[in-house]
Amino acid sequence: MSHQPPSPAEGNLLFPVFLKIDLLQILLVGGGYVGLEKLQALLKNNPNAKITLVGKTIRPEIRQLAALHPSVWLLEKGFDPDDLHGIDILILATDSRQTNACIRALAKQQGILTNVADTPELCDFYLGSTVKKGDLKIGISTNGKSPTFAKRFRELLEEGIPDEVDLLLHNLQQLRSTLHGDFQEKVKLLNAYTASLVAQAAPKPDEVP
Numbered sequence: 001m002s003h004q005p006p007s008p009a010e011g012n013l014l015f016p017v018f019l020k021i022d023l024l025q026i027l028l029v030g031g032g033y034v035g036l037e038k039l040q041a042l043l044k045n046n047p048n049a050k051i052t053l054v055g056k057t058i059r060p061e062i063r064q065l066a067a068l069h070p071s072v073w074l075l076e077k078g079f080d081p082d083d084l085h086g087i088d089i090l091i092l093a094t095d096s097r098q099t100n101a102c103i104r105a106l107a108k109q110q111g112i113l114t115n116v117a118d119t120p121e122l123c124d125f126y127l128g129s130t131v132k133k134g135d136l137k138i139g140i141s142t143n144g145k146s147p148t149f150a151k152r153f154r155e156l157l158e159e160g161i162p163d164e165v166d167l168l169l170h171n172l173q174q175l176r177s178t179l180h181g182d183f184q185e186k187v188k189l190l191n192a193y194t195a196s197l198v199a200q201a202a203p204k205p206d207e208v209p
């Protein structure tokens with residue numbers, strides 16, 4: 001059976017961006033297991049992420065983690081619409097779909113980008129699995145199909161990509177800073193210097209004699 005390549009308008013249409021979460025104010029609502037997971041994910045990517053967590057109850061693991069991060073504020077209380085004031089990004093992780101949907105509707109009116117952990121249809125964005133090797137970061141998305149696949153694929157990449165890749169990035173940055181001349185010239189030179197990185201890759205089918 002021949003495999004038809006998907007058209008550009010099919011499959012994963014999400015647009016990845018890499019956010020400076022130490023400059024943006026994040027509100028996380030829900031102090032349970034999922035609240036903890038999302039807090040861990042944010043802090044793993046940036047220990048200085050600016051996060052306010054509001055929860056009627058707050059798990060002790062969240063308290064322990066927050067105690068290590070001065071940029072995290074915990075408020076043990078029910079959500080209040082005023083909590084949205086000054087918020088750039090919202091993550092909803094309460095155990096009530098209805099509560100999540102109500103808060104999401106309020107946020108939408110205010111143009112706040114929102115993730116609703118239990119309802120992909122209501123999300124403006126999804127969290128992804130991330131691999132970090134120094135300055136290199138890779139985001140993984142399965143379009144909401146299988147978070148477990150994303151997690152396993154992250155583990156594979158974490159093991160498979162050598163830590164030395166960061167040194168390579170550092171050297172390329174040094175080289176980049178020595179280059180002068182016009183944009184086209186720089187692109188040409190940098191492509192020439194890095195050609196060996198892809199030289200070992202398998203030839204494309206149409207390149208096979």
Ligand SMILES: C[C@@]1(CC(=O)O)c2cc3[nH]c(cc4nc(cc5[nH]c(cc(n2)[C@H]1CCC(=O)O)[C@@](C)(CC(=O)O)[C@@H]5CCC(=O)O)C(CC(=O)O)=C4CCC(=O)O)c(CCC(=O)O)c3CC(=O)O
Nearest residue numbers: 041117120126127128129141142143144146147148150151
């Ligand atoms: C749509 C999305 C919205 C969002 O949360 O942003 C979403 C939704 C849901 N997740 C559910 C379950 C699980 N989520 C995880 C784990 C992760 N989930 C993450 C992202 C996302 N999860 C977004 C899509 C990402 C994508 O496109 O792939 C990761 C990648 C990032 C992160 O959260 O940090 C992180 C792995 C991080 C890592 O380790 O690298 C595990 C595994 C585990 O915990 O071990 C399980 C259980 C096993 C399973 O279901 O696979 C359920 C069902 C809840 C229920 O059944 O009640 C829903 C709701 C639904 O699907 O309806």
Ligand SMILES: NC(=O)C1=CN([C@@H]2O[C@H](COP(=O)(O)OP(=O)(O)OC[C@H]3O[C@@H](n4cnc5c(N)ncnc54)[C@H](O)[C@@H]3O)[C@@H](O)[C@H]2O)C=CC1
Nearest residue numbers: 030031032033034035055056057078079093094095117118
């Ligand atoms: N996206 C994802 O990765 C996953 C999503 N989920 C979904 O996430 C949801 C939450 O699951 P858990 O964290 O395990 O539940 P949980 O019961 O451990 O935590 C729920 C938290 O929400 C708080 N809460 C409830 N109403 C509130 C309100 N009005 N204001 C402030 N806080 C409020 C509770 O006090 C508690 O801290 C479930 O609906 C589950 O289906 C579950 C697993 C993974």
